[in-house]
Each structure stands twice: as C-alpha cells, then as structure tokens.
Amino acid sequence: xxxxxxxxxxxxxxxxxxxxxxxxxxxxxxxxxxxxxxxxxxxxxxxxxxxxxxxxxxxxxxxxxxxxxxxxxxxxxxxxxxxxxxxxxxxxxxxxxxxxxxxxxxxxxxxxxxxxxxxxxxxxxxxxxxxxxxxxxxxxxxxxxxxxxxxxxxxxxxxxxxxxxxxxxxxxxxxxxxxxxxxxxxxxxxxxxxxxxxxxxxxxxxxxxxxxxxxxxxxxxxxxxxxxxxxxxxxxxxxxxxxxxxxxxxxxxxxxxxxxxxxx
Amino acid sequence: xxxxxxxxxxxxxxxxxxxxxxxxxxxxxxxxxxxxxxxxxxxxxxxxxxxxxxxxxxxxxxxxxxxxxxxxxxxxxxxxxxxxxxxxxxxxxxxxxxxxxxxxxxxxxxxxxxxxxxxxxxxxxxxxxxxxxxxxxxxxxxxxxxxxxxxxxxxxxxxxxxxxxxxxxxxxxxxxxxxxxxxxxxxxxxxxxxxxxxxxxxxxxxxxxxxxxxxxxxxxxxxxxxxxxxxxxxxxxxxxxxxxxxxxxxxxxxxxxxxxxxxx
Amino acid sequence: xxxxxxxxxxxxxxxxxxxxxxxxxxxxxxxxxxxxxxxxxxxxxxxxxxxxxxxxxxxxxxxxxxxxxxxxxxxxxxxxxxxxxxxxxxxxxxxxxxxxxxxxxxxxxxxxxxxxxxxxxxxxxxxxxxxxxxxxxxxxxxxxxxxxxxxxxxxxxxxxxxxxxxxxxxxxxxxxxxxxxxxxxxxxxxxxxxxxxxxxxxxxxxxxxxxxxxxxxxxxxxxxxxxxxxxxxxxxxxxxxxxxxxxxxxxxxxxxxxxxxxxx
Numbered sequence: 001x002x003x004x005x006x007x008x009x010x011x012x013x014x015x016x017x018x019x020x021x022x023x024x025x026x027x028x029x030x031x032x033x034x035x036x037x038x039x040x041x042x043x044x045x046x047x048x049x050x051x052x053x054x055x056x057x058x059x060x061x062x063x064x065x066x067x068x069x070x071x072x073x074x075x076x077x078x079x080x081x082x083x084x085x086x087x088x089x090x091x092x093x094x095x096x097x098x099x100x101x102x103x104x105x106x107x108x109x110x111x112x113x114x115x116x117x118x119x120x121x122x123x124x125x126x127x128x129x130x131x132x133x134x135x136x137x138x139x140x141x142x143x144x145x146x147x148x149x150x151x152x153x154x155x156x157x158x159x160x161x162x163x164x165x166x167x168x169x170x171x172x173x174x175x176x177x178x179x180x181x182x183x184x185x186x187x188x189x190x191x192x193x194x195x196x197x198x199x200x201x202x203x204x205x206x207x208x209x210x211x212x213x214x215x216x217x218x219x220x221x222x223x224x225x226x227x228x229x230x231x232x233x234x235x236x237x238x239x240x241x242x243x244x245x246x247x248x249x250x251x252x253x254x255x256x257x258x259x260x261x262x263x264x
Numbered sequence: 265x266x267x268x269x270x271x272x273x274x275x276x277x278x279x280x281x282x283x284x285x286x287x288x289x290x291x292x293x294x295x296x297x298x299x300x301x302x303x304x305x306x307x308x309x310x311x312x313x314x315x316x317x318x319x320x321x322x323x324x325x326x327x328x329x330x331x332x333x334x335x336x337x338x339x340x341x342x343x344x345x346x347x348x349x350x351x352x353x354x355x356x357x358x359x360x361x362x363x364x365x366x367x368x369x370x371x372x373x374x375x376x377x378x379x380x381x382x383x384x385x386x387x388x389x390x391x392x393x394x395x396x397x398x399x400x401x402x403x404x405x406x407x408x409x410x411x412x413x414x415x416x417x418x419x420x421x422x423x424x425x426x427x428x429x430x431x432x433x434x435x436x437x438x439x440x441x442x443x444x445x446x447x448x449x450x451x452x453x454x455x456x457x458x459x460x461x462x463x464x465x466x467x468x469x470x471x472x473x474x475x476x477x478x479x480x481x482x483x484x485x486x487x488x489x490x491x492x493x494x495x496x497x498x499x500x501x502x503x504x505x506x507x508x509x510x511x512x513x514x515x516x517x518x519x520x521x522x523x524x525x526x527x528x
Numbered sequence: 529x530x531x532x533x534x535x536x537x538x539x540x541x542x543x544x545x546x547x548x549x550x551x552x553x554x555x556x557x558x559x560x561x562x563x564x565x566x567x568x569x570x571x572x573x574x575x576x577x578x579x580x581x582x583x584x585x586x587x588x589x590x591x592x593x594x595x596x597x598x599x600x601x602x603x604x605x606x607x608x609x610x611x612x613x614x615x616x617x618x619x620x621x622x623x624x625x626x627x628x629x630x631x632x633x634x635x636x637x638x639x640x641x642x643x644x645x646x647x648x649x650x651x652x653x654x655x656x657x658x659x660x661x662x663x664x665x666x667x668x669x670x671x672x673x674x675x676x677x678x679x680x681x682x683x684x685x686x687x688x689x690x691x692x693x694x695x696x697x698x699x700x701x702x703x704x705x706x707x708x709x710x711x712x713x714x715x716x717x718x719x720x721x722x723x724x725x726x727x728x729x730x731x732x733x734x735x736x737x738x739x740x741x742x743x744x745x746x747x748x749x750x751x752x753x754x755x756x757x758x759x760x761x762x763x764x765x766x767x768x769x770x771x772x773x774x775x776x777x778x779x780x781x782x783x784x785x786x787x788x789x790x791x792x
Contacts, residue, residue, distance in 0.1 A: 004290060006283075012711040013277050013541050014567030016583045019534075022562050023587030026532060032296050032560050034286050039278030042712060043772060055280045058395065059287030070772060073747025126747035128762030131586065183276040184306060219337025219390035234392030244307055244334060268554060270547075277541050296560050298550050303542030319544045322659065323551030447540040448570060483601025483654035498656035508571060508598065 002030040002142040004062030008052055009130060010040040011067070017128070021065075021135040024121070028139030034059065039183075043070040044255070045097050049162050050180055050188075053100035054235040056088070064101070065130075065138040066092040073126030078115040078133050079154065081108045082147050089147065091138045093129070096162035111159065112151030119150060165256055167193040172200035173262040176238065178253045185246025187253055189238040197238070197261070206264035209240055210251050213264065220244070230261060266294040266406040268326030272316055273394060274304040275331070281392070285329075285399040288385070292403030298323065303447075307334040308519070309361050313426050314444055314452075317364035318499040320352070328365070329394075329402040330356040337390030342381075342397050343418060346374040346411050353411065355402045357393070360426035375423065376415030383414060429520055431457040436464035437526040440502065442517045449510025451517055453502040461502070461525070470528035473504055474515050477528065484508070494525060530558040530670040532590030536580055537658060538568040539595070545656070549593075549663040552649070556667030562587065567711075571598040572783070573625050577690050578708055578716075581628035582763040584616070592629070593658075593666040594620040601654030606643040606661050607682065609636045610675050617675065619666045621657070624690035639687065640679030647678060693784055695721040700728035701790040704766065706781045713774025715781055717766040725766070725789070734792035737768055738779050741792065748772070758789060 005025055011017035018038050025031040036055050040048040048068035056064060069076075069092070077094040084106030090098045091114070102108050114120075114137045121132040137150050167176040167190050174197045180188035201207055204216045207230060214228035223229045225244040233239035240247045240259060253259070269289055275281035282302050289295045300319050304312040312332035320328060333340075333356070341358040348370030354362045355378070366372050378384075378401045385396040401414050431440040431454050438461045444452035465471055468480045471494060478492035487493045489508040497503035504511045504523060517523070533553055539545035546566050553559040564583050568576040576596035584592060597604075597620070605622040612634030618626045619642070630636050642648075642665045649660040665678050695704040695718045702725045708716035729735055732744045735758055742756035751757045753772040761767035768775045768787060781787070 006287070008280070008283075012567075014565075014711045016536070016565035016579050017710075019536075019562065019564035020583050020586045023534070023564070023583065026562060027586070027588045032562070034283065034290060034296070036283035036287070037278075037280035039276075051280050055284050055287065058284045058291070060291045071749055074749045125760075125762035125764075127759070131762065182281075183278045221335055221338045231391070234389035234395065236389075270551070272544070272547075298547065298554060298560070300547035300551070301542075301544035303540075315544050319548050319551065322548045322555070324555045446545075447542040485599055485602045495655070498653035498659065500653075 004034060004060055005030055005065060005138050005142045006034045006036050006059050006062060007065045008036040008040065008048060008055070009038050009067040010042050010044065010048060011038050011130070013038055017130065021130050024131055024135040025139040025142070028136060028143065030139040030142035040068055044068065045070070045095050046162060046164070047180060047255075048097050049100045052097070053104050056101050056104065061086040061088045063089050063091060063138045063141045065134055066090065066097055067130040067134055068097050069093040069095065069129065071095055072129050077113050077154070078129055079159070080112050080114050080137055080141065080147055080150060081156070081159075082110040083107070084109045089141050091134050091141065094160050096160050099160065099162040108156035108159065110147055111154040111156045112147055113154045114151035117151045164190060166190070167196050169196060169198055172198045173260055174198060174201060176259050176261065178255060178257045178259055181248045181253075184241070185248040186233065186239055186241040187247045187251070187259065188233060189240070189259060191235075191237045194232060194236070194238045200263055201261060208262045208264055210259055214240070268298060268324055269294055269329060269402050269406045270298045270300050270323050270326060271329045272300040272304065272312060272319070273302050273331040274306050274308065274312060275302050275394070277302055281394065285394050288395055288399040289403040289406070292400060292407065294403040294406035304332055308332065309334070309359050310426060310428070311444055311519075312361050313364045316361070317368050320365050320368065325350040325352045327353050327355060327402045327405045329398055330354065330361055331394040331398055332361050333357040333359065333393065335359055336393050341377050341418070342379040342393055343423065344376050344378050344401055344405065344411055344414060345372045345420070345423070347371070348373045353405050355398050355405065358424050360424050363424065363426040372420035372423065374411055375418040375420045376411055377418045378415035381415045428454060430454070431460050433460060433462055436462045437524050438462060438465060440523050440525065442519060442521045442523055445512045448505070449512040450497065450503055450505040451511045451515070451523065452497060453504070453523060455501045458496060458500070458502045464527055465525060472526045472528055474523055476515075478504070532562060532588055533558055533593060533666050533670045534562045534564050534587050534590060535593045536564040536568065536576060536583070537566050537595040538570045538572065538576060539566050539658070541566055545658065549658050552659055552663040553667040553670070556664060556671065558667040558670035568596055572596065573598070573623050574690060574692070575708055575783075576625050577628045580625070581632050584629050584632065589614040589616045591617050591619060591666045591669045593662055594618065594625055595658040595662055596625050597621045597623065597657065599623055600657050605641050605682070606657055607687065608640050608642050608665055608669065608675055608678060609684070609687070610638040611635070612637045617669050619662050619669065622688050624688050627688065627690040636684035636687065638675055639682040639684045640675055641682045642679035645679045692718060694718070695724050697724055697726055700726045701788055702726060702729060704787050704789065706783060706785045706787055709776045712769070713776040714761070714767055714769040715775045715779070715787065716761060717768070717787060719763075719765045722760060722764070722766045728791055729789060736790045736792055738787055742768070
C-alpha cells in the first residue's frame with residue numbers, strides 16, 4: 001500500500017493542472033492524493049510556505065508535494081527533502097516554499113536535487129515541473145523508492161531560505177504585518193506577534209486596530225456583526241477579523257501592510 | 265475498512281481549511297473523504313441545510329460531516345446524530361444545519377453533544393471546530409467507534425430546528441421565494457411550491473415570472489438562449505432559469521426574495 | 529477492485545453537482561473519483577474537448593467521465609465509447625466533447641447509447657444527466673460491467689465531431705487563434721500552429737504578437753516581469769504569456785480571437 005501523498009499549490013481549481021498531477025500519481029501506482037490547498041495566491045512563495053507549515057502537523061506523515069514556482073524552467077533547483085522529525089518527505093522547488101515546513105519538523109536530514117530525476121516525464125515541459133518532475137518523484141517516494149534513487153545528493157545547508165517581515169513594538173503599540181488572508185477576509189499577523197504584544201494591550205477589552213475601535217475576543221461572535229476583533233487564530237497566531245464581514249476589505253489591507261494595534 | 269466520510273461546508277476551496285480537515289481524518293485512519301460541496305455561501309446555515317438534504321440521498325450511508333458555523337466558539341452545541349433510517353450519522357454544529365437532512369431520514373434516533381469529545385484535538389481553537397472537534401469525531405465514527413463513546417448523550421427533542429419561508433397563492437399567482445442559487449444562476453424555489461401552484465398556471469406554455477414573459481419547460485433548451493424558463497429542477501423543486509444565462513442576475517434576485525409566477 | 533474513474537465537467541466547485549456525482553459513483557461501489565477539471569467554461573464543449581484530449585494521456589487507462597452538456601435533456605444522445613488504443617472508455621454527451629480524446633486514442637472501437645441505460649437513476653432529471661445517467665454508467669463500467677450491457681449499440685461513424693479554427697500563414701505572419709486560456713491568463717493557440725510557423729519567425733529572439741513586442745522563450749522567466757512571451761506550452765502547443773501577468777487581459781483576448789505573430 002502506497003504512502004499518503006499530500007499536495008499544495010497555486011494552480012487553482014479552474015484548470016486541469018491539479019487533476020493532471022493526480023493522474024500522474026495514479027499512473028505510478030500511488031494516490032489518491034490529499035489536496036491540502038490549491039488556492040495559494042499565484043506565485044506567492046511565502047504564502048505557500050506559511051500554509052504548508054501550519055497545515056502539515058494536521059496530516060499524517062507522508063510525501064508532501066508543494067508547488068508554487070514562479071521560476072519554473074529556470075536554474076532554480078527542484079528538490080526532495082527527508083526531514084529529521086517524523087517520517088516526512090517534502091517535494092517541490094528550492095525557492096523557499098519548503099523552508100518553513102522543513103524547519104517545523106527539525107530541519108532536513110537528507111536532500112536530493114530532482115530536476116533530472118530518472119523518473120521525470122520526458123520531455124520535461126519548461127513550464128510544468130509539477131506534472132513532469134515533482135509529481136512523478138512524489139509518487140515514487142510514496143510507493144517506496146529510496147530518496148537517493150530519485151536524484152543527485154545535495155547539501156541541505158545550501159537550500160534556499162525564506163525571509164519573513166518582523167513585528168516590532170513602538171511604546172505601547174504593536175506594529176505587526178498582514179502576512180496572510182483567508183477567504184473570509186480574516187487577516188493573519190506574524191506568528192511571533194502575539195508573544196511581542198505589549199502588556200498594556202491586555203488580552204481582553206477594547207483596543208485600536210489601524211486606528212479603529214476593536215476588541216479582543218476568542219471567536220468572531222464575541223463582537224457584534226460588522227465590528228473588529230483581535231484574536232488568536234486557529235493556528236495560534238494573532239489575527240484580525242470582522243464578525244460576519246471581511247477585515248481585509250474593511251481595513252483595505254494588502255500583503256505585508258503594517259497593522260498597528262494600540263490601546264483604546 | 266473505514267466507513268465513507270462525506271463533507272459539506274462553507275469553507276470554500278481557496279484556503280487550507282478543507283484540506284486540513286482531510287488531514288485530520290487521514291491521521292485517524294479514515295478517508296479519503298468525499299467532498300459534497302464547500303461553496304455553500306459563507307455563514308448561510310439554511311443554504312447548507314438545503315444542499316445537505318438534497319445531496320445525501322445520492323450518497324451511500326456513512327458519516328456525514330457538515331460545517332456551516334457562524335457561531336463557532338460560542339455556546340452553540342456540537343453534535344453527532346444517528347438517524348432512524350439507513351445507517352447514517354450526521355456530525356456538525358447544532359444550529360439547524362443538520363435539521364433538514366435528519367428529517368429526510370426519519371429523524372434522530374440517538375444524539376450526543378461532542379464539543380468536549382474525548383477525541384477532540386486539544387487545545388480546541390475557538391474558530392475552527394471543523395478541524396478540532398467535528399473531523400476527529402467523524403473519523404472515529406468511520407473507524408467504528410460507538411456514538412456514545414464520542415460525547416455526552418443529548419435529548420434529540422432539544423435540537424435546533426430550521427425555519428424556511430413558505431410559498432402562498434394569491435388568486436392565480438404563486439408567490440414563492442428564491443431559496444437557493446447555483447453557479448449557473450438558476451434559482452430554486454421552495455420544495456413545496458410546485459404542489460401549491462394554481463392549476464391556472466398549467467404545466468406548459470407561457471407564464472409570467474417576476475413580471476416578465478417566461479415559459480414552462482422540461483430543460484433549459486426548451487426556450488431560446490436568453491429567455492426565461494420555469495421548470496422542475498433536478499431535485500424536483502420548481503426553479504427559474506435563463507437558457508445559457510443567469511436568471512439570478514437577469515431578475516436581480518437575492519436570497520428569500522419573492523418570485524411571483526402568474527398567467528401570461 | 530474497481531477501475532479508476534476520472535471526471536471532467538463545467539459544473540464548477542461552488543455547487544454540490546460534482547460531489548453528488550461522486551456520491552452516485554460511491555453508491556455503485558466504485559471510486560474514489562479522480563477529478564480532472566471542473567472549471568471548464570460553462571457550456572463550452574470545445575474547451576472541454578481540448579482539456580480532455582490533453583489531460584487523458586497523463587492518466588492511467590480507466591473510465592473517463594466528461595460532462596459539458598448545454599443540450600442536456602434534448603434529443604442529443606448520451607454515449608459510452610470504448611477506444612481502440614489502451615483500455616479506455618469515455619462516458620458523456622454525444623456533442624463533440626469526447627471527439628478529440630477518442631481520436632487521440634485511435635478512435636472508437638465500440639459505442640453504446642446510454643440515455644435509457646438500465647442502470648440510470650429513475651426518474652432521470654432533464655437537467656442533470658451527469659448524476660442520473662453518466663455517473664451510474666461510469667461506475668458500472670468501473671466495477672466490470674460490459675459496455676453493451678449498459679446501452680444500445682451505436683454506429684461509431686455517426687458520432688458528433690468537433691470543428692476547430694484553423695491557423696494560416698500570411699507572408700511571414702502566422703495567424704492563429706486563442707483556443708484556450710488558463711487561470712494565469714496564458715493563451716493557448718491551436719496545436720497545429722507551431723508546425724505552420726514561417727521560418728522567418730525563428731524560435732528565439734524578438735517577434736511581434738498582436739502588434740506588440742514579444743520574445744520567444746522556453747519559460748515565463750525568460751522575459752522580464754510584465755513582458756510578452758511566445759513559447760511552447762506544457763502540452764507542446766504554441767502559447768502566449770506575460771511573465772507574472774495575464775496575456776489574456778493584456779491583449780484583451782476572447783475565445784477564437786485571431787493572434788498574429790510576425791517578425792519584430
């Protein structure tokens with residue numbers, strides 16, 4: 001029985017990209033594939049890295065395929081990474097996408113470069129390594145092939161990392177950044193922001209967010225519909241929401257915009 | 265072999281919410297999950313209840329997970345409900361979402377409150393009971409755990425019900441309501457509307473819908489492209505469509521708006 | 529063990545149409561279903577046919593369900609087609625949707641009309657043959673039923689074909705057509721366009737596309753962000769893209785619009 005293959009990408013659901021990768025995995029005798037998310041904003045490597053890091057702990061160990069790959073077809077490497085903790089393998093481009101998830105599970109124990117993997121589909125299309133390189137490698141890992149049979153050994157120290165914006169404190173104001181949005185318009189701040197929050201802000205009662213009145217809450221319904229809420233989200237990061245509305249729209253936020261949280 | 269788990273929600277497909285719940289089910293040794301629908305309009309409990317009722321008869325009996333949960337994290341209960349007909353169990357919030365499907369299969373035989381289920385993922389996030397409460401409960405039911413091992417017994421008589429708008433007749437005019445829309449812009453009326461339709465309206469030929477000329481039909485192509493059609497939809501409810509167009513947009517309808525169907 | 533069922537449609541992901549078809553397949557003892565694509569533009573039979581043709585070679589042989597069906601409920605036939613090459617069966621409406629994929633695998637060896645198949649779900653809804661006719665037929669084929677037990681024999685010569693626009697050459701200009709778009713806004717030209725391209729256009733360096741400067745490339749990153757690229761796409765067709773942008777939007781293209789590629 002093949003190991004579980006999970007799949008995250010920015011391919012979206014409109015096209016056949018995801019389905020064709022499922023087909024490639026099925027042809028190799030693995031699957032069905034567990035789709036983690038395919039609505040990562042197009043080409044947004046960091047957003048994909050953040051989602052992968054937070055989602056994998058909820059999945060059983062397996063082969064974790066991830067493709068957000070604006071540099072597809074260039075010199076950027078393709079990699080498969082065996083992690084130190086649990087029996088997990090990541091497969092995808094070496095552009096930072098896998099960096100946070102790898103770190104979450106103790107770092108990389110063994111790495112191979114798979115761009116010219118013996119199991120790739122030839123001719124490899126310059127624009128679709130998900131199908132021609134990464135899916136075949138993931139499928140073979142799922143059916144038991146050893147990592148080193150699928151590519152050239154690589155020094156994990158040379159893997160591409162990922163920069164995240166850093167929250168800071170100015171007096172009694174926490175200055176964090178909008179590092180992610182979900183489909184409800186809820187806004188995630190950096191995962192470190194919570195620990196940094198000045199004690200003057202408390203953890204209950206009134207605050208100001210981006211100059212507007214808001215309240216600390218545990219869940220959306222702790223404020224009336226249409227009002228602003230600061231809370232710890234389902235992944236333990238500080239977040240900003242509007243009950244039954246969109247904080248993203250309400251505050252006009254774009255990725256990496258500063259979000260200032262201060263006393264009422 | 266685990267029982268089938270089906271899943272309906274308003275989580276949408278952009279985020280990792282659905283995928284993470286799949287992961288939780290897989291970790292517990294169940295799955296793959298059959299996704300019934302995740303595009304239920306956000307927070308629209310009634311729309312979710314209507315879709316669940318109409319979709320389940322087409323699925324084999326199993327564990328039917330459903331999450332449309334604007335009150336997540338409040339005092340609203342989470343429940344698992346064994347139904348009287350067929351061997352079906354519903355899992356989700358006790359906010360009316362499960363009410364119509366339960367009624368469709370003879371009502372509830374046995375109920376438990378699962379908010380503090382021994383299989384929940386601790387710490388339970390106040391905003392994501394789908395992941396931390398409902399998915400683990402559904403997975404354990406699928407792998408054979410008895411209902412009562414997963415929560416506290418609950419009197420089914422106390423479960424939250426659901427109100428639907430009621431169609432009525434005024435002279436030879438049927439006054440129904442837009443209770444659902446699909447992605448094509450087809451408009452579903454209440455399931456009881458058909459039985460109520462005055463005989464003067466017939467079942468073929470010309471009628472007026474919302475003041476505009478329309479025709480009875482069996483299928484979209486019974487009227488020319490761009491024209492209005494009244495028909496019995498695939499779930500035997502009266503519905504209004506525009507052939508190769510959107511009746512929702514054409515008539516400017518919002519949820520629960522009255523739709524008047526009268527003689528030509 | 530049931531054979532693989534793949535599924536392509538224009539049902540979209542918002543509604544329960546796809547999920548209910550999965551349910552019908554599961555009830556018949558087959559599945560899980562491999563979703564190839566459900567974001568085919570609504571009612572666009574040709575777009576569906578093009579996607580099916582290019583995607584199937586990446587999937588293992590199986591039962592390939594496809595539904596883009598603007599004429600559902602009319603006299604158009606429903607068919608199941610055993611192909612000459614590999615052990616593949618196509619199931620769907622006889623409106624051209626299956627024509628290109630059938631041709632890709634050597635044509636049709638045996639055909640049956642399934643609209644009144646003994647395994648259909650009665651009463652068949654006039655607007656949802658995917659659920660009531662095609663999914664039950666596909667599931668029975670997957671669990672081993674012989675083709676001819678599922679419908680009336682049909683002469684393959686009478687199946688509906690599909691017209692595609694034809695590229696042409698005017699002097700040293702290639703005049704092709706936009707026959708498909710993906711979610712990134714990349715534009716596919718006819719698959720024959722590449723072979724027809726005048727040698728004056730070369731395969732590298734500068735060209736003009738729709739009157740604008742562009743370059744030949746192998747992948748998106750071969751041009752600076754925001755600039756136009758002509759390339760061979762992942763399915764070996766000529767295509768036009770904007771690196772990290774949308775060529776569709778940039779050039780204001782609609783389906784079948786001419787795309788002129790000439791010397792710089």
